Amino acid sequence: METVFIYLIKSSGLIGMFYLAYYFMLRKETFFTSNRRFLLAGLIASVVLPFVFITKIIWVEPTTTPINWPSIPVTNYTEEKTFEDYLPMLTALAYGLGVLLLLAKFAFDFYSLNVVLKGKSIQQQADFKFIDVIENVAPFSYFNTIVYNSALYTPSELENILEHEKVHSEQNHTVDVLISRLFCIVFWFNPFIWWYKKAILQNLEFIADNEASKKISDKKAYQITLLKITTHKNCVAITNHFYQSLIKKRIVMLNKNQSKKRNSWKYALVLPALVAFVFLFQIKTIAQEKIAEIQEIENKKTDPNTVDVYKINKNTTDKELDKKASIIKNNYGITATFSKVKRNSDDELIAITVELKKGKEISEIMKTQGNEAIKTFGIVVSKNAKGILAIDFAAEDKMNNGMNTKIGIVSPDEPMTMKEIFINGAKGSQNDMDKLDPDEIESMDVIKKSNKQEIRIITNKHGKMLDENDIYINGEKVTKNELALLDQNTIDKMDVDKREKTIKIVTKTNAQTFNHKDIPTPPTPPKFPEGPMPVPPIPDMSKLPAPPAHPSNVKDKKAMAEFEKKMKEFEKKMESFEPDMTAYEKEVEEVMAKREKIFKKEMAKYEDAMEKYRDAMEKRND
Structure with missing residues (x-):
């Protein structure tokens, strides 16, 4: 069980490292497809790298140790269980309970999806399956199935929505959603995995928005459709749904200039961190x-x-x-x-x-x-x-x-010349051995030492x-x-x-049953300090501005002009609604700097201990 916990901790650390790399270096770039690959690669690396070990062998000279029974400490006591004895069991129980609850939630989400899809009429077009429902749910896609309520949208809005969902379907974004959900189940105790999942889903929306806008002539109408969908809160959890709460970021990304290709170097910065992880935590020293x-x-x-x-x-x-x-x-x-x-x-x-x-x-x-x-x-x-x-x-x-x-x-x-006979550890004679009932003998060993022989008998009345x-x-x-x-x-x-x-x-x-002198135990390398990270500011949702209602008649020029005017005011309010992350990013940098300082001190202690270990090995070999 301890091995499992160590594996989960190492994997959690790697997940956190990839998330921080994405958050501070990549989230503002428009390399959406590359970001998708980076985030998925981070999940794969987090489960694979803890299994990768580098073996370091230290050669020592074999020696023997004489038997010295008096030096073996013997105590008579009654062992009492403490809280520390039950802690591993309680930790495993808490972890298992969390996994079971999230698995149950995952199963319920599949059931909810099945309720929505069951018995509905399917319209097949090319590689897509379209289902027009009467429920008030946000449009979503699940693999090649696209679900929507056509009664809620105008033809042009519906066209925008379907183009968006087709991108999700064509690029198999549902796989990313399911993988992120499964990682949340296994690593539910790690706060980074929940932010990681949010980053994956948000990036998928950026991809779909970017690809759909290329096929739509009126980009502004597409953005208006995004705002209208925000009024529909009913979403199916395990699907790619059109509605996302961070609607402003999607609109910003739609209008943002493409990142310069030279910024791609940022992806390579994670490689030194991975190499450092392997050399710090994945080296096995074997004597x-x-x-x-x-x-x-x-x-x-x-x-x-x-x-x-x-x-x-x-x-x-x-x-x-x-x-x-x-x-x-x-x-x-x-x-x-x-x-x-x-x-x-x-x-x-x-x-x-x-x-x-x-x-x-x-x-x-x-x-x-x-x-x-x-x-x-x-x-x-x-x-x-x-x-x-x-x-x-x-x-x-x-x-x-x-x-x-x-x-x-x-x-x-x-x-056989029997020189010495031992029965249950006590020296006996040939006469004592002859008196033994064969049914009472549990084992009999014959030991030869030069010209001497010993017979050691263990009985079941021992x-x-x-x-x-x-x-x-x-x-x-x-x-x-x-x-x-x-x-x-x-x-x-x-x-x-x-x-x-x-x-x-x-x-x-x-x-073992033969003599070997103990080898000094090498010191354990220090772990990178862990602990709570600063909490990012959360906007006051009660102050979230409400989008204006879209006119029912799109041909009413006066109503549409009024709507566009209100939309501009809404966009300005949305810009001021986003929290300032500057202070949060500064706090994170300070925390990471402190941890790095602590880690360097621990590494210095580890290097001193390794020097002493090498000296002890040299003395032992001498």
Whole structure:
């Protein structure tokens, strides 16, 4: 869930960046079609770029850490839930509720559209479908369907309206409307997306006005039609409707001189911001251990006195795991089972359980899990001069040092000298092992160390603490056998809750069954400061001037002259009605300057922390 929230925050930041670029640099230009492409590209980039990562690998030397149980902190306490524990769940619940409500509104809008269109007579002309309705709704288009009420307009006005709606239909503006609505549903918490949607719809109207006016001889009559449509407030939400509240801006754009082509350079200004986003927030630093090349034999039978290594690393695919299992089965009769496979967003292995079994012999299990990619390990199959087979797990450092640690299945032909026997972690004797009921044995491991051998037995009557308590490793419930296989070096903290009868173990970054020294964690790059932006001034709608009524008889010259006179007065009132945005734009610039200053300070701290991290890595390698 945390990954989803981070993705939504990054996408929201990109949406805000594109909107600000459009608002301050492009909204006053007459590159309407290019602006449409820019706004749609901004939405696409906002959902794609958070998935783009640059991987930076830091090579370190592999080392091992001796087991030191006394250094592991153990506390007895009862964990109490705090508000912070419930905060992610409450946040997810609030976000989901918002999405559901907006989806319901979206579905209702489709229903309202269907009510308007259902049962109406359709007139097909070329690629368009015309529906003349009796309802008092503003003219609108939905894909290639154009809906209007001819009784409300004169023939010349209706012609202007249809030319406008044909542009919407021909250029598939309905797709832009639906995309903007869907983004509002997903990013409803981001105020920029609502302004972004408004900018998209407004620009579509500019496009339609511009194209329609080219086909209409009387541009002034077209503008008068725009004003008349403002009296019709009933609109279908998910369509391209002729009425828009910002009617003055449309009229201004109709009469504005075309922008000079050299102003197109403004579109390129967003590219440095996108590059900065990737390098600031999309770099993954991975510490990779330096290893010697390990020979891996995949497709041939082994000869005596050979050791074959089947390497598994973070990039091993499911297909490759199946292939390894098949080869091991065919070459040695050993069944290799890979389960509990988990991967991160980069498709890297972060958890895997490997079980090896030969016939009815003792099985061996290795489990590795964590929040980061696994460290490379190998399944080692060896034969001695007598053809006796042994199967081991080994980490890279073990493989590089001759694989001295042997953990595995021993061939039944190999003589066994039992030096030490451990039952549920306590040292026992051959007599103790003989007294065990076979049904009580949960697992039995044979461990070879040079000339010594150990038999470790875990029973289902495993001792009071493990028998009465549930065991959790990194929040995941495990069995007693899995606990016994946990590498003690990876344990960071172990808590015993006597009241709830639980044992909770927290491991270091990755928990594996072989020894690896922890790598220092690099510092987290700072995020660009966020917060509320200044609210743009909203005009007092109560003072919005009312347009004059259009004469019913267009042939009445006196009435038309009076109407035109009133229209000029109305246009002057509309010009004074638009709020002054100068103060708002200045506030936005001040806020962005403050955030930039804060971000530079945080970047300086980050660079200092990275320098310390590099020093720590150098000391570790020494």
